[in-house]
Amino acid sequence: MKRFLVWVILFAMPVRSSLARQTTRPSTTPPLSENSQVRTAMAWFEPNLNGINDLQVRITEIPAPPFQEGQRAIALKDLLAQAGLSVHIDPTGNVIAELPGLNDNEIVVLSAHLDTVFPAGTDVKVRRDGERLLAPGISDNGTGLAALVAVARAIQAAQIKPRRTILFLADVGEEGEGNLRGIRAFVDEYRSRLKDMIVLDGAGTDYVTTIALASRRLEVEITGPGGHSWSDFGIPNPINALVRGSVRFINTKVPTSPRTTFNLGQIEGGTSVNSIPHEVHLKVDVRSASLGELDRLESALRECIAAGVRDEMEASRDLSRGKLEWKVELMGSRPGGELAANSPLLASLRAADVILENDSRIERSSTDANIPLSLGIDAISIGAGGNGGGAHSLLEWYDPAGREMGLNRVLLTLLGVAGVEPEKTK
Ligand SMILES: [Zn+2]
Numbered sequence: 319m320k321r322f323l324v325w326v327i328l329f330a331m332p333v334r335s336s337l338a339r340q341t342t343r344p345s346t347t348p349p350l351s352e353n354s355q356v357r358t359a360m361a362w363f364e365p366n367l368n369g370i371n372d373l374q375v376r377i378t379e380i381p382a383p384p385f386q387e388g389q390r391a392i393a394l395k396d397l398l399a400q401a402g403l404s405v406h407i408d409p410t411g412n413v414i415a416e417l418p419g420l421n422d423n424e425i426v427v428l429s430a431h432l433d434t435v436f437p438a439g440t441d442v443k444v445r446r447d448g449e450r451l452l453a454p455g456i457s458d459n460g461t462g463l464a465a466l467v468a469v470a471r472a473i474q475a476a477q478i479k480p481r482r483t484i485l486f487l488a489d490v491g492e493e494g495e496g497n498l499r500g501i502r503a504f505v506d507e508y509r510s511r512l513k514d515m516i517v518l519d520g521a522g523t524d525y526v527t528t529i530a531l532a533s534r535r536l537e538v539e540i541t542g543p544g545g546h547s548w549s550d551f552g553i554p555n556p557i558n559a560l561v562r563g564s565v566r567f568i569n570t571k572v573p574t575s576p577r578t579t580f581n582l583g584q585i586e587g588g589t590s591v592n593s594i595p596h597e598v599h600l601k602v603d604v605r606s607a608s609l610g611e612l613d614r615l616e617s618a619l620r621e622c623i624a625a626g627v628r629d630e631m632e633a634s635r636d637l638s639r640g641k642l643e644w645k646v647e648l649m650g651s652r653p654g655g656e657l658a659a660n661s662p663l664l665a666s667l668r669a670a671d672v673i674l675e676n677d678s679r680i681e682r683s684s685t686d687a688n689i690p691l692s693l694g695i696d697a698i699s700i701g702a703g704g705n706g707g708g709a710h711s712l713l714e715w716y717d718p719a720g721r722e723m724g725l726n727r728v729l730l731t732l733l734g735v736a737g738v739e740p741e742k743t744k
Contacts, residue, residue: 350730351673353738359476363468363725370725371451371718373397374464375444378456383440387411387432387490394432394463394488401470403486410503413488417473417480419736424482425508426736427515428469428728430462430702431492431500431686435710450717457706457716462518463488465702469729481737482513492519492686497650501686505693514663514735515697516728517686520709521716522701523724526667529682530691532612532654533605537647538563538623543640544589544596552635554642556598557587563626564600570618576607580615601649607682609654620646652684655691663696666734670727702728 350356363370382390391413398415399405405415413432434455436442444453453460470486485508489500505512517527540556564582572578580602587598602619606612627644631637657664671678683699690697703724708714 350669350733350738355476355478356730356733356738359472359478359729359733360726362472362475363722366468366471367718367722370464370468370721373467374456374460374716374718375451375453377463378444378451378453378460379442381436381438381440381442382433382455383436383438384433384491384493384496386438390432391488391490394467397467398470398486398488401467401486402474403470408503408507410500411490412500412504414504415470415486417470417484417486419480419483420739421481422483423511424513425485425511426480426482426513426732427485427487427504427508428466428518428732429487429489429501429504429515429686430466430518431459432463432488432490433493433496433500434458435493436712440712449719450715452713452715454712454714456714458520458709458714459492459518461521461702461704461706461716461721465518465725465728468725469732472725472729473733478733479739480733481739482735483511484732484736489686495650498652498686498689501689505689505695509693509695512690512695515687515690515695516663516732516735517697517699518702518728519685519699520701521704521706521721521724523676523703523720523727524678525681525701526664526678527681527683527685527687527699528657528664529607529680530653530655530688530697531605531607531682531684532609532652532688532692533603533684534612534616534651535649536602536604536616536619537649538600538602538619538644539597539647540623540627540642540644541597542595542642545594545639547592547594550594550636550639553594553639554630554634554637555594556642557595558633559627559630559642559644560585560587560598560600560623561626562629563623566622566625567602567619570615570622572606572615573611576611578604578606578608578611578615580604605684607654612654652688653692654688655694657691657696657698661696663698663731663735667698667700667727667731669734670730673730674723674727676723676727698731700728700731
């Protein structure tokens with residue numbers, strides 16, 4: 319049964335043949351740790367750690383609420399330009415910096431999202447408590463953005479010429495209502511040349527996200543004529559219909575594997591206790607490791623609401639004042655996907671972990687990597703080193719102790735898939 323389910327998942331996910339893509343991987347990459355330029359880049363971090371921490375503070379103190387990342391984007395554009403890259407800001411607001419490779423037809427990407435979950439006006443001044451840095455957004459994604467710049471500078475300092483072109487991307491709209499709009503636009507633009515994408519999100523070195531959790535947010539709306547609770551009793555009631563439909567929906571069976579969840583998260587509607595309501599709204603979040611299950615749940619929600627409305631109308635004594643209308647709208651959608659276990663990108667990360675004597679586990683999460691993974695483009699999401707906590711809260715913190723290893727992990731993974739020119743050509 320388990321094997322059957324695995325095949326169902328694989329079949330249901332739009333993952334293209336990874337075998338076909340492996341043939342495009344540079345086949346003569348020398349072991350990275352034997353390349354003196356790579357060693358130079360690795361050694362760049364240690365003497366520059368204070369500067370990287372200060373950089374993270376500067377970036378974090380530039381507010382970047384959802385849909386207002388512009389000011390921070392300009393700062394990242396300048397920082398990446400100082401690392402010797404040609405940089406532009408695309409129409410969506412993404413900062414894209416290019417390090418040309420020998421093969422410009424193949425691109426690998428290192429990315430970090432610019433936006434925070436915090437609204438305009440949130441105090442983002444960074445406080446220091448010993449080594450610890452405290453501020454909303456300091457770790458998510460101050461850590462990723464600082465690492466993006468630091469890795470670019472380390473590569474510049476070592477004068478590394480990659481085989482494939484490397485794009486450093488600081489993208490907008492990763493969080494919440496942003497609905498991954500930045501990464502969607504970027505992948506849309508570069509899709510034909512994209513080979514690998516490494517997403518930096520927050521702190522840590524103890525995991526690698528290779529499974530993109532698919533999620534959808536849906537909003538149900540039911541409207542009706544409305545009226546007085548006593549004198550109009552018998553006309554169809556939108557809240558009754560929603561309750562009837564919701565009870566049907568929450569009885570829907572979902573599998574534990576592939577893990578699939580739903581949540582009725584918010585209900586709004588009605589005007590008073592003695593009024594038959596005009597309208598009611600319900601927000602529902604559905605998630606699954608399987609796109610097929612997600613489709614099934616979304617259909618189930620529509621069918622159950624339709625049935626709830628039908629039941630309520632059938633139970634009504636008086637339809638002369640008007641019928642119920644309903645709709646279910648998609649508020650947001652994050653497609654799922656999974657990196658093949660034998661992908662060169664995962665091999666590169668594992669090789670970096672071996673060199674750095676780091677242990678990491680496979681994670682399943684919803685990040686910018688969802689978009690490339692859903693299209694069959696190899697992608698992972700990892701932390702950029704150090705430790706952090708309290709993400710999405712005002713008590714968020716970051717501790718840079720050990721961040722050097724995380725930066726080297728990012729660097730080695732990136733150069734592993736980009737490929738490095740042999741030194742003799744310099
Ligand atoms: Zn994040």
